[in-house]
Amino acid sequence: MKKQSYRPDIVSVATLAGVSAATVSRALNHPELVQPTTRKKVDQAIRKLGYIRNRAAQTIHGRRSATIGLVVPSVSDAIFAELVQAFNDTVSESGFTLLLASHRYDLDMEYALVRKLLEHRVDALAMIGLDHRPDTYRVLREQEVPVAAIWNYQPDSQISCIGIDNAEAGRRAAEHLLMLGHRRIATIFPETRDNDRARARRLAAMGSISATGVALREEWQLQTPYNIAQSKRSCIELLTRAERPTALLCGNDVIAQGAIYAALHLGLSVPRDISIIGIGDFDGSAELEPPLTTVRIPASRIGAAAARHLITVIDSDGQDQLVRTRFDCELIMRSTTTART
């Protein structure tokens, strides 16, 4: 009564078709090398047996694994959803399969996940940002697997990177508020340790503000995870204090969304009572009420570009030349910011 199921292999196909295994392999991988009539026989045998070729076997032979790994902090946090989708679509179009892993902003776990993906012999690997453990960098170097950092552009990166200049994004957001005359500005960012994207944005934003001679009040620099509920809670707390800022600079659109809801919840009018700016321009940010003013990060384009880059490197037999691609981030003025009255 044992599970006897015999999964047909290439030789059973070959036998049925009356040819050798080599011919079947060729019919599959280099169809132009085998005669049409033979090809037909092989196809029929494959169909008849329900043969599905074993990628592991070709991987082991030294051929491609036809997989690409992607390591992100989180899949569900909406920040990366669009990116993962675009990356996956591009990779999939070229016949690759995506190995996905998420580490919840824990870089030690990231190292473990990268190792796991390398065990599977991914043909290339992408990670978010450039903050990684030295061990992670080392193992990637040793294994000589094509690798790319997605989401930020850094002129001095050790590895290829495809993304935006996060400092610029932070600066853009800050300058917009300053330009509108705001001086009482609060910032809300997530924990910036191990998160170079948030860190760069925050530093640049605060730098811009200070540079104009505006004082940054300690108690207005909030910290909250990328999460609507928590952001809303923090903002409600902030906005019910005796002294209120006139503008909120949010680390990303999710936080900004929470901020809008907080204001609405308190009966404050956005942007009349409080201006709010986000960073990201996520799917849906344009439809919020009021529509969110934000700094656009072209997530889909970045994801697709990163995937294309890695595929190119794979196709050129792993000559992993360092490439740095910088996407522009653009201020999208909608309705959540207005001049200080």
Added chain:
Amino acid sequence: MKKQSYRPDIVSVATLAGVSAATVSRALNHPELVQPTTRKKVDQAIRKLGYIRNRAAQTIHGRRSATIGLVVPSVSDAIFAELVQAFNDTVSESGFTLLLASHRYDLDMEYALVRKLLEHRVDALAMIGLDHRPDTYRVLREQEVPVAAIWNYQPDSQISCIGIDNAEAGRRAAEHLLMLGHRRIATIFPETRDNDRARARRLAAMGSISATGVALREEWQLQTPYNIAQSKRSCIELLTRAERPTALLCGNDVIAQGAIYAALHLGLSVPRDISIIGIGDFDGSAELEPPLTTVRIPASRIGAAAARHLITVIDSDGQDQLVRTRFDCELIMRSTTTART
């Protein structure tokens, strides 16, 4: 000048450690079978060479591939984000790696993706819903790979399923509106061909409404994809007509979110001018302003349960007994619905 990089294999580790390859393999896979001192030597050699074992080779030997496939319509659509996250977390905790594929509601493409995952010899595979091509069902049966349908519960399913009764969800939503006295009810659902979740919800909702003797007006049964922007647009159109419904029953929370924004945009008060109910209770639905009344689908629990089920089947050596797990869906009353005045 060729890429000479020699990735260390198990025999180079064995040589360095002064043992045989078999011992290295055992030290890795069955540490209790090898003496502590030998194990230590092996560990050192592994460390020294930076050896990373090749999963493809063990896959080929007939052992597990240590991968699980997940096929979803979309990663970015927020409907599945939470699910993918939970599924991935659970799978990852047990040492498996996730192979992800998305087909954008195209079931022919789904078939191709399933085949691709089978080529990689995933140890198990999960898909969304029970609407699949006959070919898909056939190939899964032939390959005898453990498989589960996530998201809906169906007592007569061909394969294991873990999810909710979507008809119940639709009914719950409809009954809530009816109970509040609404008679002028509009529904907004996505295309229901090839989407059994939406179809069951919609049919049950409309059934409940008709059963109470309430007429369903043709022109109030809208169709829109799961997308905030499109939903908002459709709802704006609906709500600016001469005759307006008093309640909107939305296929899921994303559509409902678009509906809320549409109402807000038109200066209508929710729920005073129009009641809105969603289905799903996605992340963030509780924080919307006003907080969304909806029928909760426990996405994280479903995803984790599905993953656990598949892992159990794998561990029990592929005895894929048919299991059907039904999660309850629960009406979450928040603030977007009120009694018809």
Added chain:
DNA sequence: AATAGCCTTGCAAATGTTTTCATAAATCTG
């Protein structure tokens, strides 16, 4: 002290493919 049993390790076969090399058949060239 001899035998039985266990623990640890090594040898070699097996896994499913791809690819190099060789060979046979077919086509071309003069």
Added chain:
DNA sequence: CAGATTTATGAAAACATTTGCAAGGCTATT
């Protein structure tokens, strides 16, 4: 039509690992 070239196919080695079997060394039992 003979020799040269091209084309189609097969045989076998190689890839990195796991595991059944066997053997050697050790401990325990009588």
